[in-house]
Amino acid sequence: MRKLLLGTTAVVGAALIGATTASAQTAPTARIGGYFDFSAGSVNDNADRNITGTATPTTAGTLTLSRYDFRVDTEIHVIVQGKAANGLTYGAVVEFEMDAVGVGSAGTAFNTDEMFATISGPGFGTVRLGDTDSAAGLMQVRPARYAGFQGLRVNWVRAGGNRYAFGPINDGADNTKVVYMSPQFSGFDFGLSFALNGGEGEREVRGVGVNPDTGAVTAGGLQRARIDRENELTGALRYRGTFGGVGIAASFAFSQASAPFNIITASPLGTGALINRTQNPTAYSVGLTTTFAGLNIGGEYTWGRYSGSSPGNTGPAAGNSDGNHWLIGAGYTIADVRLTANFGRAVFSSAPNAASQTSRIIGAGAAYTLAPGWSLYGYYETQRDQNVAAIGGLAGGATRNTNGFVIGTSLTF
Secondary structure, three states: OOOEEOOHHHHHHHHHHOHHHHHOOEEEEEEEEEEEEEEEEEEEEHHHOOEEEOOOOOOOEEEOOOOEEEEEEEEEEEEEEEEOOOOOEEEEEEEEEEEEOOOOOOOOEEEEEEEEEEEEEOOOEEEEEEEOOOHHHHHOOOOOOOOOOOHHHHHHOOOOOOOOOOOOHHHHOOOEEEEEEOOOEOOEEEEEEEEEEOOOOOOOEOOOOEOOOOOOEOOOOEOOOOOOOEEEEEEEEEEEEEEOOEEEEEEEEEEEEEOOOOOEOOOOOOOOOEOOOOOOOEEEEEEEEEEEOOEEEEEEEEEEOOEOOOOOOEOOOOOOOOEEEEEEEEEEEEOOEEEEEEEEEEEEOOOOOOOOEEEEEEEEEEEEEEEOOEEEEEEEEEEEEEOOOOEOOEOOOOEEEEEEEEEEEEEEO
16 A cells, blocks of 8 residues: 655654664654445334324325435545654544535535544553544453444434444544553553543534534534533453463443533523533443354443443433443354354433333344455344334334344455
């Protein structure tokens, strides 16, 4: 892959310092990476049935949805890396999403996913500065999962319920943060990360918090408005080793944060009334996997004071119950084929003395490597949510069933 030479200043500096030092340094270079994914799916969601509307023309009467669709997902990554005279490696990563969805977007908007600087060394560990996954999300040991795991809920069906019910702590949480991950000592390593709030990026506003027509900032717009979790601290302790040909990986990970200081019911900012704060969000997770002769078996258990989609991001309302999930997985690799199956159950917080929402997922998939970086995959997945909020053609308290089959091809570079 062609490298683009950057950092003229670094090259000049090396020449001034002298040949001995310069030989130990490497000026920053950049390469282009990323992925392209195309898939086709057949989806059956009982929330799509008996949907009625009052507006015209498309929602008048009963709305019928197709069970079939194509989907494409792609990102372009710019990876910059250099080496200092003291042996430390430094650089930056910028990930560009080519299909972001937002207000007024048809799903073809251009934005950034993660963007962060890195500093690392064999005896130093790794530091990340910027919009990146939390230490808990980066180091959490999770069971094998098929390509597209939980993809039906995230990519193919209408938003609603707990779309990331079986996701990692913080579901990555690309809010702007500082991350440290240690070197490995006798099989053990650890990591910590800290974020001031849930915002990300270089702007003073969060996401689409500014009305493009009027310029008004909505209640959810300002990053410093204290309407998201604050002082988020995450960490993980991990072990990886091999005993008699059996690989073992285990971890304990956590996340804790303060609840939003302000929760505002109207916009623009400052015009609404403050309502009760939620509980401080917390999440904890243990994971264990074993690997032998191409077979990988493992599981995880996550619990804590959280609600909504992702463990650890949002605390439940005062008096509501906590959340938890467990997930097991098995994967087997033979030649260029990878076979994987998963089963799990999740419970999310509910109002005091009310039935909790429960989710169950069963899925299996296969992936075939055609060439380096190029694969074909397919998976079947079914998920059942009980006691859901009203969505589509389902009333509140109903059971939602989604299942489907997806095939696709993925190119990473």
